[in-house]
Amino acid sequence: MKQPARRWLPVALLLFAMSATATESSVTHLEDDNYERVPLNTVAPAYPAVARNERIEGDVQVCFNVNREGRPYRIAVRSSSNRVFEKPAIRAIRASRYQPLPKDRQVPAIKTCRTFRFRLESATAD
């Protein structure tokens, strides 16, 4: 009986060693002290693996409002040097928190802006 033939394609060996997934980013937070809303939990974005692999650096400025409970809303990218950084930046803002306002305190609903600078520093090989 005839066996079903199988088409056979060449094998490519893909070995994947993305140290990006294993490497934590170092984080620096620069801030003024005269903001109406005080950051409570500032989340840093993940450095996109694609950008890291391609050695791309860039900046994203994201603007947003903060509600009384300290949650960012109306989050929008104001400027960015490369779209690859936008989603991580938005996610980081969404996950960040500010100190809630006391019930008796009123502040104007002004937008806050935050700039994320994605940088790659030379690392000495071990």
Next chain:
Amino acid sequence: MTTARLLPLLLLLGSLAHAQTPAGQSGAVAKTVVGPANADLADGAAALRIGDAEEGVRLTRRGLVTASGQRERVAGYSNLCAGLAMLERLEEALQACNRALQLDDEHWRSYSNRALVYLKQERYPEAERDISRGEALNPNARTLKTLRAMYRDAVDPVSPSIIIDDRRGAEANETTR
């Protein structure tokens, strides 16, 4: 050095050979069955795909004995190279890749596999040369993009850094390294 850091993380991904669905199964009526019918090469490729390098190498070697035509031989040696590289038998892997490329010097997968062997051997100029050749033949191959990233990590390691700038007037600037 960097390769030592890479090796523990090695992970075999897709892009390996398919032992595809038999040609006659898709239609209601089976017609002519077409294919090289080298079951050993097909099974060897399947074994490599699931990470069974020993079995993959064994079957591929057996398949190469009965391989008919240059195309099968090229693919067989390329797969053998991949399997031997998985087993860290790098010199043998190199020979298999060289054999594949002697038969077909436009076989991007063989360049890709050989580049990996060179990376493991920390022979970075040779690795870069093969990655470039592979990219010229198949610019969109994900395997080669991964190899390119591995190469960059080996010769120009970087660590990511995020600056969160809440200062008023902080603007985004375009920066490409």
